[in-house]
Amino acid sequence: MRLKLLKKNKTFSGETCFYEHASEVTQTNMKFSAFLPGDRSQIQNCIIWLSGLTCTEENFITKAGAQQFLDGTNTMIICPDTSPRGLNLPGEHVSYDFGSGASFYVNATSPGYCDHYRMYDYIAKELVSIIRSDFGAKKISIMGHSMGGHGALVLGLREQDTFVCVSAFSPIVNPIAVDWGEKAFHGYLGENKEDWKKYDATEIIRSGVSRKDTLLIDQGLSDEFLEKQLLTQHLVDVAKKSGQKVIVHFREGYDHSYFFISTFIKEHLEFHLKAFLMREAEIN
Amino acid sequence: MRLKLLKKNKTFSGETCFYEHASEVTQTNMKFSAFLPGDRSQIQNCIIWLSGLTCTEENFITKAGAQQFLDGTNTMIICPDTSPRGLNLPGEHVSYDFGSGASFYVNATSPGYCDHYRMYDYIAKELVSIIRSDFGAKKISIMGHSMGGHGALVLGLREQDTFVCVSAFSPIVNPIAVDWGEKAFHGYLGENKEDWKKYDATEIIRSGVSRKDTLLIDQGLSDEFLEKQLLTQHLVDVAKKSGQKVIVHFREGYDHSYFFISTFIKEHLEFHLKAFLMREAEIN
Numbered sequence: 357m358r359l360k361l362l363k364k365n366k367t368f369s370g371e372t373c374f375y376e377h378a379s380e381v382t383q384t385n386m387k388f389s390a391f392l393p394g395d396r397s398q399i400q401n402c403i404i405w406l407s408g409l410t411c412t413e414e415n416f417i418t419k420a421g422a423q424q425f426l427d428g429t430n431t432m433i434i435c436p437d438t439s440p441r442g443l444n445l446p447g448e449h450v451s452y453d454f455g456s457g458a459s460f461y462v463n464a465t466s467p468g469y470c471d472h473y474r475m476y477d478y479i480a481k482e483l484v485s486i487i488r489s490d491f492g493a494k495k496i497s498i499m500g501h502s503m504g505g506h507g508a509l510v511l512g513l514r515e516q517d518t519f520v521c522v523s524a525f526s527p528i529v530n531p532i533a534v535d536w537g538e539k540a541f542h543g544y545l546g547e548n549k550e551d552w553k554k555y556d557a558t559e560i561i562r563s564g565v566s567r568k569d570t571l572l573i574d575q576g577l578s579d580e581f582l583e584k585q586l587l588t589q590h591l592v593d594v595a596k597k598s599g600q601k602v603i604v605h606f607r608e609g610y611d612h613s614y615f616f617i618s619t620f621i622k623e624h625l626e627f628h629l630k631a632f633l634m635r636e637a638e639i640n
Numbered sequence: 641m642r643l644k645l646l647k648k649n650k651t652f653s654g655e656t657c658f659y660e661h662a663s664e665v666t667q668t669n670m671k672f673s674a675f676l677p678g679d680r681s682q683i684q685n686c687i688i689w690l691s692g693l694t695c696t697e698e699n700f701i702t703k704a705g706a707q708q709f710l711d712g713t714n715t716m717i718i719c720p721d722t723s724p725r726g727l728n729l730p731g732e733h734v735s736y737d738f739g740s741g742a743s744f745y746v747n748a749t750s751p752g753y754c755d756h757y758r759m760y761d762y763i764a765k766e767l768v769s770i771i772r773s774d775f776g777a778k779k780i781s782i783m784g785h786s787m788g789g790h791g792a793l794v795l796g797l798r799e800q801d802t803f804v805c806v807s808a809f810s811p812i813v814n815p816i817a818v819d820w821g822e823k824a825f826h827g828y829l830g831e832n833k834e835d836w837k838k839y840d841a842t843e844i845i846r847s848g849v850s851r852k853d854t855l856l857i858d859q860g861l862s863d864e865f866l867e868k869q870l871l872t873q874h875l876v877d878v879a880k881k882s883g884q885k886v887i888v889h890f891r892e893g894y895d896h897s898y899f900f901i902s903t904f905i906k907e908h909l910e911f912h913l914k915a916f917l918m919r920e921a922e923i924n
Contacts, residue, residue, distance in 0.1 A: 365899035366862070372899050418898065421705035578650065614702065615649035615656050 359490055362387070368427035369394035372417055377486070381478040383471060384440040388483070389417040391433050392491070393426055401431040401520075401632040402493035403625070404479065406438075406504030406511075408526075409536075410457045413437045416501070419614040425625045431632060432491060436483055438504070440472045447543070453536050454543050460531070461507030462555045464544035473544060476555070479507070480515050495635055497521035497628045501617060502581070505573070506531055509557035509591075513565050521631035523572035523624045525617050526579055529591035530558040536585050558587075562594045570601040572627050574620045576610030643774055646671070652711035653678035656701055661770070665762040667755060668724040672767070673701040675717050676775070677710055685715040685804075685916040686777035687909070688763065690722075690788030690795075692810075693820075694741045697721045700785070703898040709909045715916060716775060720767055722788070724756045731827070737820050738827050744815070745791030746839045748828035757828060760839070763791070764799050779919055781805035781912045785901060786865070789857070790815055793841035793875075797849050805915035807856035807908045809901050810863055813875035814842040820869050842871075846878045854885040856911050858904050860894030 362374040370393040379386040393399065403426075405416050416422070416435045426433060439459035445468045448455035464473035479498075487493050497520045500508035505527025512522030531537020532552045541552040553559040575588045582588065588604060595602045610616040646658040654677040663670040676683065687710075689700050700706070700719045710717060723743035729752040732739035748757035763782075771777045781804045784792035789811025796806030815821025816836045825836040837843040859872045866872065872888060879886045894900040 365895055365897045366860075366893040366903075367899040368903050418703050421708070421902065423899075423902070424705070576650075609650040611649055613649045615651040615707075618705065618707070619650075619652050 359486070367391065367423045370423065370427055372423060374413065379440075379478060379482060381474050381482045382440040384442055386437060386440065386478065387413045388434055388436040389413040390435070390491070391417060391423045391426055393429055393432060396491075398430045399432050399491055399493050401495045401497070402487045402491060403431060403433045403628050404483065404487075404496065404498045404508075405433055405435040406461060406479070406498065406500030406507040407435065408438070408500070408502030408504050410452050411438050411504075412457070415614065416617075419618065420621045421618045422621050422625060425622050429629060431629060432493060434483070434487060434491075436479065439475065443472055445469060445472070454540055458503065458540060460503055460537070460540045460544065460555065461510065462541070462544050465551070466544055466546055469544055475507075476511070480511055480518060484518055495520045495632050497631060499523040499525075499624055499628065500527070501525040502586075502612065503528060503536070506557065509571065510555055510560065512571070513557060513560045513567060514554070516567055520635050521569065521628045522567065523627055525574050525620070525624070526576060526581070526586060526612055527557070527573060527588075528586055530556060530587045532556045532559065533587060533590065534585045558590045558594050561591065561598050561600050564598065566598055566600040569631065570603055571595070572624060573602060573604045574607060574616075574624070575604060576607050576612065576616050578609050579612045579616075581612055643770070651675065651707045654707065654711055656707065658697065663724075663762060663766060665758050665766045666724040668726055670721060670724065670762065671697045672718055672720040673697040674719070674775070675701060675707045675710055677713055677716060680775075682714045683716050683776050685779045685781070686771045686775060687715060687717045687912050688767065688771075688780065688782045688792075689717055689719040690745060690763070690782065690784030690791040691719065692722070692784070692786030692788050694736050695722050695788075696741070699898065700901075703902065704905045705902045706905050706909060709906050713913060715913060716777060718767070718771060718775075720763065723759065727756055729753060729756070738824055742787065742824060744787055744821070744824045744828065744839065745794065746825070746828050749835070750828055750830055753828055759791075760795070764795055764802060768802055779804045779916050781915060783807040783809075783908055783912065784811070785809040786870075786896065787812055787820070790841065793855065794839050794844065796855070797841060797844045797851060798838070800851055804919050805853065805912045806851065807911055809858050809904070809908070810860065810865070810870060810896050811841070811857060811872075812870055814840060814871045816840045816843060817871060817874065818869045842874045842878050845875065845882050845884050848882065850882055850884040853915065854887055855879070856908060857886060857888045858891060858900075858908070859888060860891045860896065860900050862893050863896045865896055
């Protein structure tokens with residue numbers, strides 16, 4: 357888990373950094389970006405950001421405008437790449453919604469992919485371990501966009517001891533019910549759809565899992581993927597039945613892009629910062 | 641000058657838009673992006689942003705985080721591409737610092753380029769005309785980064801009736817004295833170095849031109865191009881002799897990247913907004 361610093365850029369009073377390391381989980385090199393507020397010795401908390409299809413570790417950290425809102429806080433943000441790279445598995449580089457750039461944050465079980473596409477464990481175990489050991493953060497939360505919003509919800513619902521707070525922009529809330537999820541889960545997990553459900557936020561909540569805290573979701577109403585791939589209302593409906601608290605802001609006129617994220621990232625970051633503060637108060 | 645809207649994304653309460661049009665000046669299609677604050681009927685002012693080498697109309701508008709600071713104001717920002725595209729002139733696509741993506745905002749006189757690489761006139765005349773006629777802005781200012789900072793200073797010094805305010809990040813202030821400028825000006829303007837001086841901010845000030853208002857420059861001290869290509873101090877020195885007011889913020893630890901720009905863009909936008917207000921007060 358030796359981190360190699362690829363580059364760093366002073367941003368506000370902190371540093372935007374790009375790292376690479378040899379991952380034990382994926383058996384490949386993995387990259388991530390991070391924003392470290394000015395005084396690194398003050399870092400107490402870390403938000404994990406999971407990006408969407410076709411993205412890398414660069415998209416969020418260059419486009420969302422998050423740094424200004426974390427500058428001067430005790431909270432860093434870390435943005436892993438969206439899949440292993442440098443492999444040449446069958447079908448890995450054929451389409452934008454499967455393989456490279458499209459891990460869906462599952463532990464693959466299909467031949468070839470099962471040895472590397474273990475992004476669920478990479479985030480929940482290896483990245484979490486790096487955050488604690490290399491950056492000294494004690495409390496960790498998770499958020500993401502689209503495929504990464506799906507990842508944040510699934511990881512946040514299943515790893516409640518690890519993640520203090522969960523939020524998502526434009527998440528794929530019910531992947532087993534849409535084309536993107538069906539294709540990806542079939543490719544990574546095989547034909548048994550029962551195996552897919554543990555990677556589906558709506559199904560996880562339906563199964564009885566719930567967090568005590570509130571999930572925060574922002575969803576643009578002019579999002580070109582809302583009706584066919586995201587299905588936000590499916591999660592709202594099961595959450596209502598199960599008692600899982602969720603705030604969904606449906607935003608008139610906004611689409612699926614980083615321009616949408618940049619508009620509301622401040623609210624999400626404040627939601628996470630507040631959750632860290634509340635957890636701190638509980639501990640003390 | 642019919643504008644074709646390529647896409648628009650709601651951003652804060654306004655819209656980030658991408659346009660294309662057939663340029664009379666460059667005899668090519670030209671693209672630009674723009675952020676239009678919520679109520680377009682309220683637009684009074686427009687800032688032109690000129691980007692640096694290798695950039696397109698996309699870099700600034702996706703990375704700088706400017707929209708949040710213009711939202712709710714009467715001021716839009718417009719970001720043209722950095723050169724004509726779609727040609728195949730001799731040597732045009734060979735290197736990053738000449739030809740496509742590297743116009744240096746001059747009116748080329750060399751064979752082939754003279755028919756298309758007329759970016760000085762494109763900005764000063766055609767884009768200014770579009771801003772007035774298609775967007776209804778009355779007052780216009782200019783800023784830019786690196787090669788675009790050079791462009792902003794040169795256009796701002798020479799077109800004082802057009803531009804209310806001028807600022808730059810990491811500008812190439814004395815292009816005739818550095819490799820980037822020598823290569824580009826030789827290619828666009830030929831061998832007579834006297835012809836180069838009208839596109840060199842330091843030489844323009846040295847020749848006696850000055851603006852009544854103050855130029856604002858931000859320059860990172862860890863900028864990898866500072867010593868060999870930017871030469872900020874050359875402009876500071878001639879400005880001091882000539883009486884041209886200039887504020888240069890040398891910023892410790894910052895480099896040439898958009899992370900630097902995102903850190904200080906708020907200050908530059910406020911500088912321009914204040915200049916528009918002052919000009920408004922002068923008129924009334």
